[in-house]
Amino acid sequence: MGTNPRSSEAGPQRATGRPFVVSGGRTEPRHLLDLRTFVSVTRTAAELEDLTPQHRRVLDVCRAESVTVGDVVVGVPYPLLVARILISDLIDKGALTHRLTVLLDEAPEPDFLRRLSRALHKMDVPDSPAADGRSGHAC
Amino acid sequence: MSTEAPLTVASLGVDDLRGVGGKTETTVALDFGRISFLDENLLLYLWGTPGQERFWFMWDELAAGAVGAAVVVDTSRLEDCFPAVDYFQDRALPFVVAMNEFDGTYRYTSEAVHDALGLSPDVPVVTCDARRANSVKQVLIAVVAQAARAQAVIL
Numbered sequence: 001m002g003t004n005p006r007s008s009e010a011g012p013q014r015a016t017g018r019p020f021v022v023s024g025g026r027t028e029p030r031h032l033l034d035l036r037t038f039v040s041v042t043r044t045a046a047e048l049e050d051l052t053p054q055h056r057r058v059l060d061v062c063r064a065e066s067v068t069v070g071d072v073v074v075g076v077p078y079p080l081l082v083a084r085i086l087i088s089d090l091i092d093k094g095a096l097t098h099r100l101t102v103l104l105d106e107a108p109e110p111d112f113l114r115r116l117s118r119a120l121h122k123m124d125v126p127d128s129p130a131a132d133g134r135s136g137h138a139c
Numbered sequence: 140m141s142t143e144a145p146l147t148v149a150s151l152g153v154d155d156l157r158g159v160g161g162k163t164e165t166t167v168a169l170d171f172g173r174i175s176f177l178d179e180n181l182l183l184y185l186w187g188t189p190g191q192e193r194f195w196f197m198w199d200e201l202a203a204g205a206v207g208a209a210v211v212v213d214t215s216r217l218e219d220c221f222p223a224v225d226y227f228q229d230r231a232l233p234f235v236v237a238m239n240e241f242d243g244t245y246r247y248t249s250e251a252v253h254d255a256l257g258l259s260p261d262v263p264v265v266t267c268d269a270r271r272a273n274s275v276k277q278v279l280i281a282v283v284a285q286a287a288r289a290q291a292v293i294l
Contacts, residue, residue, distance in 0.1 A: 035200060036184065070184065074171045108206050110292040117283045117294045119176035125272040
């Protein structure tokens with residue numbers, strides 16, 4: 001669902017290099033990174049010196065509170081796969097930790113649905129395009 | 140803010156590039172939004188992907204663990220949403236069909252669209268104007284209601 005206008009300003013900037021160069025020719029991330037996997041920056045990150053500008057860009061996005069792989073993907077100008085590989089690298093280097101907390105095969109709890117429904121009903125939205133929090137799109 | 144339990148609502152926009160004249164980019168493959176409900180300690184994740192079949196690999200990932208989905212339909216190109224409708228019916232993921240009505244489009248009744256798409260009787264067809272936040276909110280409410288109905292949960 002388009003929660004943001006599709007203006008070019010809303011999207012990520014153009015990638016600065018070809019995707020396979022950024023990913024070092026790799027096509028498979030080493031870690032399983034669902035779009036809803038939470039990633040957070042570790043203390044180690046500040047000590048690392050051998051990071052590429054692309055890695056640093058990913059790290060910068062991850063510094064915000066409760067960031068998922070999805071947040072990173074829309075926050076950097078790289079394709080989904082490349083973003084995943086960069087995140088995976090950062091996990092290997094100890095700069096990021098990750099955890100997936102979504103139960104993928106279970107239907108939501110009844111109480112969960114009630115809370116969500118209640119929250120949506122209460123949500124105050126202007127009658128114009130709007131979304132609080134982060135949003136964006138990626139190629 | 141607790142983030143222990145993110146929720147997701149997968150959604151499929153069938154004609155993702157409509158109305159973006161002048162853009163030279165290729166089809167946007169992933170739209171993303173999140174809403175924080177502080178009172179309820181919930182994060183709602185909204186994912187949108189194009190309806191074309193070549194993006195199905197992404198639908199699988201988004202559908203797993205999703206509360207439900209909205210298939211956003213452009214009534215002037217109704218046939219484009221058949222793959223999306225089939226997809227969710229096959230996987231028994233709760234979904235609603237949202238007719239996107241904006242200026243200049245043909246308008247049909249919900250019943251006509253329901254019949255034309257061959258939807259199961261329990262799948263609701265709602266109308267929306269995807270440019271308006273309040274209208275989109277009503278679609279989300281309908282998705283959650285449908286997810287509740289699928290489990291016989293009374294909201």
